[in-house]
Amino acid sequence: METIKEEIKNYQGLNIHFVPNDKFKTVHLVVKFRTPLSRETITKRALLPYVLQQGPNKYPSRKDLQIALDNLYGAVLSIDGGKKGDSHILSFRLEVANEKFIPNESNIIKKAIDLMYEVIFHPNVEGDRFRELIFNREKETLRQKIKSIVDDKMKYANMRLIDEMCEGEAYQTHVSGYEEDLEKLTTKELYQYYQKMLEKDQIDVYVLGDIDVTEMEPIISSYFKRDDYQENDNNAFRDNKFSKKDVKEVVEKQSVQQAKLHIGYRTNIQYQDLNYAALQVFNGILGGFPSSKLFINVREKNSLAYYASSRLESHKGLLLVFSGIAPKDYQKARDIMEEQMIAMKNGNITEDELKETKDLIVNSLLETLDHPQGIIEMLYQQVIADTQLSPDELIKNVKNVTLEEVVEVGKSIEEDTVYLLTNEGGAANE
Amino acid sequence: MNKKEYRHIEETLFHEKLNNGLDVFLLPRPQMSKTYAIFSTNYGSIDRTFVPIGETEEITVPDGIAHFLEHKLFEKKDRDVFADFGKQGASANAYTSFTKTAYLFSATSNIEENVKTLLDFVQDPYFSEQSVEKEKGIIGQEIKMYDDQPDWQSFMGTLKSLFKETPVNIDIAGTVESISEITKDDLYTCYNTFYHPENMTFFIAGNFDPTRMISLIKENQDRKEFAKLEEIKRNYPSEPNEVAEKEFKLKMPVSVAKCTVGIKESFNELAGDAFVKRDLLQDMIITFYFSKSGQFYEQLYQENMIDSSFYFETNLDKNFGYSIIGGNTDDPNQFAEKIKELLLSTNSHVITKEDFERMKRKKIGQLLRSMNSLENIASKFIHYNTVTADYFELIPTIQSLTVEEANKFLKEWVDESRLGVCKILSE
Numbered sequence: 001m002e003t004i005k006e007e008i009k010n011y012q013g014l015n016i017h018f019v020p021n022d023k024f025k026t027v028h029l030v031v032k033f034r035t036p037l038s039r040e041t042i043t044k045r046a047l048l049p050y051v052l053q054q055g056p057n058k059y060p061s062r063k064d065l066q067i068a069l070d071n072l073y074g075a076v077l078s079i080d081g082g083k084k085g086d087s088h089i090l091s092f093r094l095e096v097a098n099e100k101f102i103p104n105e106s107n108i109i110k111k112a113i114d115l116m117y118e119v120i121f122h123p124n125v126e127g128d129r130f131r132e133l134i135f136n137r138e139k140e141t142l143r144q145k146i147k148s149i150v151d152d153k154m155k156y157a158n159m160r161l162i163d164e165m166c167e168g169e170a171y172q173t174h175v176s177g178y179e180e181d182l183e184k185l186t187t188k189e190l191y192q193y194y195q196k197m198l199e200k201d202q203i204d205v206y207v208l209g210d211i212d213v214t215e216m217e218p219i220i221s222s223y224f225k226r227d228d229y230q231e232n233d234n235n236a237f238r239d240n241k242f243s244k245k246d247v248k249e250v251v252e253k254q255s256v257q258q259a260k261l262h263i264g265y266r267t268n269i270q271y272q273d274l275n276y277a278a279l280q281v282f283n284g285i286l287g288g289f290p291s292s293k294l295f296i297n298v299r300e301k302n303s304l305a306y307y308a309s310s311r312l313e314s315h316k317g318l319l320l321v322f323s324g325i326a327p328k329d330y331q332k333a334r335d336i337m338e339e340q341m342i343a344m345k346n347g348n349i350t351e352d353e354l355k356e357t358k359d360l361i362v363n364s365l366l367e368t369l370d371h372p373q374g375i376i377e378m379l380y381q382q383v384i385a386d387t388q389l390s391p392d393e394l395i396k397n398v399k400n401v402t403l404e405e406v407v408e409v410g411k412s413i414e415e416d417t418v419y420l421l422t423n424e425g426g427a428a429n430e
Numbered sequence: 431m432n433k434k435e436y437r438h439i440e441e442t443l444f445h446e447k448l449n450n451g452l453d454v455f456l457l458p459r460p461q462m463s464k465t466y467a468i469f470s471t472n473y474g475s476i477d478r479t480f481v482p483i484g485e486t487e488e489i490t491v492p493d494g495i496a497h498f499l500e501h502k503l504f505e506k507k508d509r510d511v512f513a514d515f516g517k518q519g520a521s522a523n524a525y526t527s528f529t530k531t532a533y534l535f536s537a538t539s540n541i542e543e544n545v546k547t548l549l550d551f552v553q554d555p556y557f558s559e560q561s562v563e564k565e566k567g568i569i570g571q572e573i574k575m576y577d578d579q580p581d582w583q584s585f586m587g588t589l590k591s592l593f594k595e596t597p598v599n600i601d602i603a604g605t606v607e608s609i610s611e612i613t614k615d616d617l618y619t620c621y622n623t624f625y626h627p628e629n630m631t632f633f634i635a636g637n638f639d640p641t642r643m644i645s646l647i648k649e650n651q652d653r654k655e656f657a658k659l660e661e662i663k664r665n666y667p668s669e670p671n672e673v674a675e676k677e678f679k680l681k682m683p684v685s686v687a688k689c690t691v692g693i694k695e696s697f698n699e700l701a702g703d704a705f706v707k708r709d710l711l712q713d714m715i716i717t718f719y720f721s722k723s724g725q726f727y728e729q730l731y732q733e734n735m736i737d738s739s740f741y742f743e744t745n746l747d748k749n750f751g752y753s754i755i756g757g758n759t760d761d762p763n764q765f766a767e768k769i770k771e772l773l774l775s776t777n778s779h780v781i782t783k784e785d786f787e788r789m790k791r792k793k794i795g796q797l798l799r800s801m802n803s804l805e806n807i808a809s810k811f812i813h814y815n816t817v818t819a820d821y822f823e824l825i826p827t828i829q830s831l832t833v834e835e836a837n838k839f840l841k842e843w844v845d846e847s848r849l850g851v852c853k854i855l856s857e
Contacts (some may be wrong), residue, residue, distance in 0.1 A: 003463070021461075022461055023459075023461040023462055023802075024802045025439065025798040025799070025802055026798060026799050026802060047817050059826055061728075062722055062728075062731075063722065063723055063724075063727075063728045066721065066723030067723045068793040069723075070723050070788050070789075070791065071788050071791060072791075073792065073794055073795030073798070074791065074793065074794070074795030074796045074799070075795065076799070095799060096797040097794065097798040098798070101438060101440070101798055101825075102794065102798075103438070103829075140724070141738070141743065202620035234746050244857060268727070284521040291516060316633065320771075338544070356517075359519050359539070360519065362538075363519050363537065363538045363539065366464060366538040367463065367464050367536070368464035369463055370462050370463050371802075372802065
């Protein structure tokens with residue numbers, strides 16, 4: 001049985017994905033804008049969600065917009081930005097009750113699509129710019145957000161590891177933008193950029209829920225279309241800059257109680273590659289779960305940390321290892337963490353570990369498919385990787401991974417950067 | 431086994447009350463990959479004074495014992511139950527609230543094995559003096575962690591200002607002192623009284639066959655013996671209308687002060703229709719004023735009195751109810767006065783038919799959204815079932831609410847004597 005159905009229609013300038021599914025009582029409309037990551041555009045793209053969420057021209061304040069959403073049976077609108085590999089994606093998401101569960105209503109979904117269309121294509125502007133008052137207030141909101149990153153030490157350490165590891169690469173770009181760029185930005189420039197984004201970005205529209213595709217298709221396609229769109233070559237999204245170097249060590253000091261030790265590895269394997277499933281299993285055995293090597297050895301056996309885990313950046317080919325430790329335990333923790341990687345590479349893996357990890361990965365993929373946003377994000381991976389790999393194939397591939405394949409992917413994994421955030425007097429080997 | 435169809439939301443619920451008194455509910459959702467099961471007892475932190483099973487004298491047990499018991503139930507003589515679930519591909523968890531203690535798992539395979547594990551571990555306690563002593567250190571750390579969290583302190587501080595007698599003014603986990611008094615025998619006394627099947631509910635939702643599942647559960651339960659249970663005699667103190675303290679202040683190392691205003695919504699036992707109507711109106715009205723479409727939100731935003739930390743919440747349980755409005759602020763006095771002034775002004779407001787129609791729509795949509803999640807369905811169903819109400823019938827009830835009922839509610843919603851304030855100030 002096919003777990004998730006997806007029908008893709010390629011219209012002029014954009015792709016519409018229909019995902020008919022009777023698991024949910026709501027309908028989800030997600031519109032994704034994709035462009036190559038770059039410092040030049042990131043601050044603008046970070047600010048846009050804040051400004052646009054204050055309401056389009058038709059509903060020109062947060063209150064007016066919210067009243068329109070409330071009238072649509074409490075529809076929920078959100079706009080967010082994020083990076084996947086070397087791409088930046090701005091997502092508009094709308095969740096609305098399926099009208100089939102509401103007596104005497106047959107127009108809610110269409111009205112919701114209309115509202116989404118207004119928010120995206122008819123923003124609240126005066127002439128050639130967003131309204132000054134809204135622009136300034138939201139600029140301040142983003143400034144606060146950028147400033148507060150340093151308060152969340154785990155997030156900060158992640159960001160700093162990528163800064164050091166991917167220096168000079170597009171992937172280094174901070175998704176929240178840069179304070180100095182924000183300072184200089186004017187409302188006119190922001191609006192100009194937004195127009196360009198609507199025109200040039202790759203657009204994918206997802207419609208998910210208990211819907212009739214033949215009924216929905218003409219409605220969606222009447223709203224979402226563009227003329228004169230020149231398709232991007234998918235290579236435009238790839239930044240191949242990366243120079244091989246010796247392992248880089250960075251120690252940073254702040255007044256912290258707990259030190260953060262984050263280690264970055266290059267896997268040289270990405271989502272679209274044949275051995276990606278084996279890499280997922282490799283990561284799972286190393287640090288994906290509470291039964292993994294990192295958790296067992298760093299936490300359970302040596303009581304060095306409350307958390308110790310690893311995760312993949314699938315579209316960039318990175319494997320990142322994290323742990324929160326006492327500053328004095330740096331060298332010991334680092335040794336144990338690196339030993340786990342060496343053990344993996346040497347094939348020190350039992351059949352039980354392999355089986356349990358594969359079961360856990362399959363379990364978590366299946367649970368993701370019980371969430372509407374989870375399904376859409378999983379399907380969108382294929383767009384980013386420019387490949388065709390349905391959730392069912394992904395699950396099948398994980399189930400088929402052998403021990404030999406896991407050991408084989410280990411050969412292409414290389415340590416790149418060790419980043420430590422610690423307190424004064426905390427760096428043992430400096 | 432009874433079958434009930436809710437056509438308006440396309441759900442079918444199976445129910446059976448077993449011979450030992452256990453209420454079992456099964457909600458098949460074959461489209462889902464996963465199954466979620468919860469085994470819940472009608473016993474929480476406020477059940478501190480009661481007559482133990484088979485006895486006649488009322489006792490009062492140390493604060494925090496329901497939560498302590500929850501921790502200890504996972505530990506058996508030879509093993510930790512979390513690992514059992516892990517080997518069977520499930521993730522397990524538990525929680526204790528003011529009125530409930532619940533044990534749960536979710537999984538996409540080995541569902542029957544996991545159901546047996548859940549039933550068996552909850553119904554097979556193993557408490558020893560030694561493990562009780564060991565746990566005091568761990569829970570002591572948990573309590574200290576909460577002591578450092580300003581948002582939790584702000585929440586508890588508001589409840590302390592609102593309630594004088596009802597034990598919602600005591601932390602669910604108790605205090606380091608109160609848990610130090612807990613003994614193995616206390617745990618068995620509470621366990622034997624409140625973990626009787628008569629006082630418990632089992633709810634399972636997801637991808638399984640209901641006929642097979644109910645026979646598995648029955649077979650499991652028929653093998654076990656339980657003492658006869660008459661009605662549990664719990665003693666809840668009576669609560670005055672007015673708040674305990676107008677203002678509760680606490681100093682903590684925070685960079686910005688926090689202020690909350692609480693409304694004492696309910697202080698009597700409610701059930702059935704009366705409960706549901708109050709529950710819905712209380713939520714719809716506070717949302718009407720303080721959500722982003724609300725006139726109070728707009729006013730506070732324009733006067734620059736709130737930032738993104740602003741929030742409101744509301745809760746109604748069998749014998750207490752509260753609403754809380756709060757956030758970070760540079761001037762807690764001004765914040766509290768402004769919120770109180772806005773709340774007091776509602777006595778003379780009249781909600782229009784058009785506004786009420788929108789409020790109903792929003793609430794209906796929110797309920798449908800929340801029914802996407804099996805976790806949420808299970809815990810909400812049990813919550814309403816305890817007060818003899820039906821979660822799956824809420825939507826028709828909302829549709830039948832009238833603007834007259836809403837305005838009647840609004841007239842009496844706020845009274846100065848039922849408003850309390852909590853301020854968390856920097857040291």
